[in-house]
Amino acid sequence: MQEFIQLVVTGLVIGSVYALVAMGFALIYKSTSIINFAQGEFVLVGAYVCLWLYSGLGLPIVWAFLLTMVASVLMGVLLERLILRPMIGEPIISVIMITIALATVLKSLVTILWGTQIRVFDPPIFSQAAIHLGTVRVSEVYLWTFGFAFLFLGIFAAFFKFTRVGVSMRAVANDQQVAQSMGISVKKVFAISWSIGALVSAVGGILVGNINGINITLSGFGLKVFPAVILGGLESIGGAIIGGLTIGILENIMGAYLDVYLGGGVKEISPFIVLIIILMVKPYGLFGIKEIERV
DSSP: OHHHHHHHHHHHHHHHHHHHHHHHHHHHHHHHOOOOTTHHHHHHHHHHHHHIIIIISOOOHHHHHHHHHHHHHHHHHHHIIIIIGGGTTSOHHHHHHHHHHHHHHHHHHHHHHHOSSOBOOSSOSSOOOEEEETTEEEEHHHHHHHHHHHHHHHHHHHHHHHSHHHHHHHHHHHOHHHHHHTTOOHHHHHHHHHHHHHHHHHHHHHHHHHHHOBOGGGGHHHHTHHHHHHHHOTTOHHHHHHHHHHHHHHHHHHHHHHHHHHTSOHHHHHHHHHHHHHHHHOTTOSSOOOOOOOO
16 A cells, blocks of 8 residues: 555656646647647757756756746747747648647757757756655655646646736637637737747756656657646646646556566556547547537
8 A cells, every 4th residue: 555655646746747748738729729749849948958057057056947947938939930820720730740840850959959868957956865754755856846846837827817918818718719809919829828838848847857867758758748638638728737647647556566567668658548548438538628510
């Protein structure tokens, strides 16, 4: 039982980061109807930029973090303005191919600039010392990661609910034409959505990178966000958060108990097993909106 609780706790930590990145993915889809296949590369770029500023240039972590956030927001705005906005009105498959191409370009740029070897934050941002919570032993870095992930989730939840810009984004997400008729700039909301999507992905990359180190495979973290978003529902930001936490826990538990019998690798594929099951049983997710198409 103690081992199970340990797996749930560590799964919640990684799940909280999944939830953070999934929120950005769902926000972009809900506001712009674009499935962003470059979400994992946003995670990758944010992690490497912060690592370069902190360990490479020697900036204090606070400044490195803040500058990474600024760079991520600018990247999101520029990508939306220069690449994705001209695609408005084009077939959805064309837009999807653009995001796939964008993912390839970003990953290639990271490889050119920083290589493919594993890098770590030096000195570590958070301590690796173990803390005992009752019978559960948790590394301090896991607690900090969980805390910061939920801090950002809370900040953006409040932003969407209480700020004028957040309300405008929710209005555009519900009905673009009605929102535009009320004087809301839909194009501005699109740019903000992409900037927030890039920002939260960068935060996720920094948090995960401080646990496991950073290399080019970190972009695969974004792929695991897809099952989380599908589980919660593509159009549900709250569902994406719940989906992220659920995937984190299931991934940890399935990896621990099934790897022994199946020879390893279950942890890596378990999110996609969940994805297949959800698409077969409940394709709109737990909190998604079921649409009826007339033909």
